[in-house]
Amino acid sequence: MATKSLLKRNNELANANRQLEILSNGIFADGELPTFKDKITQTGQFPLRPRKLEILQINVGYMCNQVCEHCHVDAGPDRKEIMTVETMKQCLEVIKNTGAHTLDLTGGAPEMNPNFRWFVEEASKAGIKDFIVRSNLTIIRANKKYYDLPEFFKKHNVHVVSSMPHWTRGKTDKQRGDGVFDKSIKALQELNAVGYGMPDSDLRLDLVYNPSGAFLPGDQMALEADFKKGLMEDFGISFHNLFAITNLPISRFLDYLIASENYEDYMYALVEAYNPSAVQNVMCTNTISVSWDGWLYDCDFNQMLDLKVASKVKHISEYNEEVIRNRDIIISQHCYGCTAGAGSSCQGTVA
Amino acid sequence: MSKSYYDPADLRKFGKITEWSEELGTSFFDYYGKVFQEGALSAREKSLIALAVSHVVKCPYCIDAYTKDGLQRGITKEEMMEAVHAGAAIEAGASLVHGVQMMNKYEKLSM
Incomplete structure (x- = not known):
């Protein structure tokens, strides 16, 4: 299992343009499969336009204590992109005034941002209805300074959303690294x-x-x-809901698909499972994604592909919800990942 | 023409059989879809039965399809292998039970 990010390894897939080229070449260039634009045009859904903003998702940095095989952020210990206090202050101004009902902090491991706790304390004062932190669980056991995170989350009434690929050790460690399962169980x-x-x-x-x-x-x-059955019977663990999220063919998961010669079959599976009713509720229609350096994107995936919003307003410092709403959402073939079957979003299925 | 009888890429063309006989093809796929819905047996249990049968009928397309289906359902490799053994055991038993016929015949023909 790799212990470094694609960026650190100088892998060509660390380059967003190279990923977009791959997603537009081959089976999509020769017409074997329809492009996402063609597909949503057939179902009368092009151009994709936002509805009312519901979720403000802020990525506070790409640094992470894990190097998961499927990570679309290409996060890891070697990533140094971390949101500054200045950008956090700009985000707080937006959080105070947004019409969104959900604030969703993500990373990397958001807790590794040195100003994470201050940011959570300040953001929680805005009284936003649902305040999510995406925690990878192992961070809670990674170092003494994180041991009190459960109490900290509780104090600020944070909604914790955590990754868990399986209720058995083997599959979890294979995707997320040796020892991740045991640490995740302890954290849960x-x-x-x-x-x-x-x-x-x-x-x-x-x-x-x-x-x-x-x-x-x-x-x-x-x-x-x-x-629920597996975690309760074996470990006495309870949780509320499970969000099933499709892996999108970008970054490290794209690297895996190509290296394992699964890319074409996977794209076929996504296109075959295309569901127009998932398109109606796809998360880019109710979400804005903010990067560690304050740029605005239609979703976290477009952020990783460096596809900034197609709006006059592109940065948190000039944020204007009305202006941003009046835009077309930028799409490419990775979008098939969110429209397959019951659909996929950071909140799970959508159809 | 392919020089192999089996091409993995043919699996995703399965739906095309309807093009040469729409009524029968559509009937088959409707039936197939209903069989694997939740019923008295769960869709998960049916997936494991399908995996076992795929091995017994030695259908490479079916093995690919139901291994992937099992992964999608979170079925573990231990469960999959037990299902394959259940199929293989029935197949071995089906051969071996004929041993009784052999024994009967042997006894009948012997003094």
Whole structure:
């Protein structure tokens, strides 16, 4: 398993333009498969336009204690892109005035940003309805200075959303690294101990499931039932909901697909599973993604492909919700990942 | 023409059989879809049965399809292998149970 990011390895897929070229070449260039634009045009959904903003997703940095095989951020310990206090202050101004009901902090491991706690404390004062932190779980056990994170999250009524690829050790460690499963289990037990994820608790703990390989996620409810049974029987762990998220063919997952000769079959599977009703609710229609350096994107995936919003307003410093809403969403073939089957978003299925 | 009887890429063309006989093709796929829905058996249980049968009928397309289907459903490799053994055991048993016929015949023909 790689321990360095694509960027650190000087892999060509660290380059967003190279990824976009691959996604437009081959089977999409010769017409074997329709481009995403053609497909949504056929179902009368081009151009894709935003609806009312509901979710403000802020990426506070690409640094992470893990180097997961499928990571679309290409995050890892060697990534130095970290949101500054100045950009955080610009974000706080937006958080105070936004019409969005959900604030979603992500990374990397957001907790590794040195100003993470200050930012959470300040952001929680804005009284936003649902305040999510995407925590990878192992960070809670990575170092003594993080041991009190469950209490910290509880104090600020943070909604914790954590990744867990399987309820068994083998599949989890294969995707996320040796020892990740045991540390994740311990972290989940600690979150449960302070009240997170318990059946009647208001302290929300949801899990994210990404397939550990070149296949699409199965039915979210069936997987949730299996996860709940497996984690409760073996470890006494409770959680609220499972979000099944499709791996999009970008960054490290694209690298994996190409290296394992699964790329074409995977793209076929995504295109075959295209669901027009998922397009209606795809997350870029209700989300704005903010990068560590304050740029605005239609979604976290477009952020990683460096496709900034097609709007006069492109940066958090000049944020204007009305102006940003009046834009076309930028699409490419990776978008098939969010419209396959029951659809996929950072909040799970959409159709 | 391919020089091989089996091409993995043919699996994704399976739906095309409808082009040469729409009524029968559509009937088959409707039936197939209904068979694998949740019922008295869960879709997960049916997926494992399909995997076992795929091995018994030695269909490489079916093995590819139901290994992937199992992965999508979170079925573990231990469960998949047990299903394959269940199929293989029935197949071995089907051969071996004929040993009784052999024994009967042997006894009948022997003094």
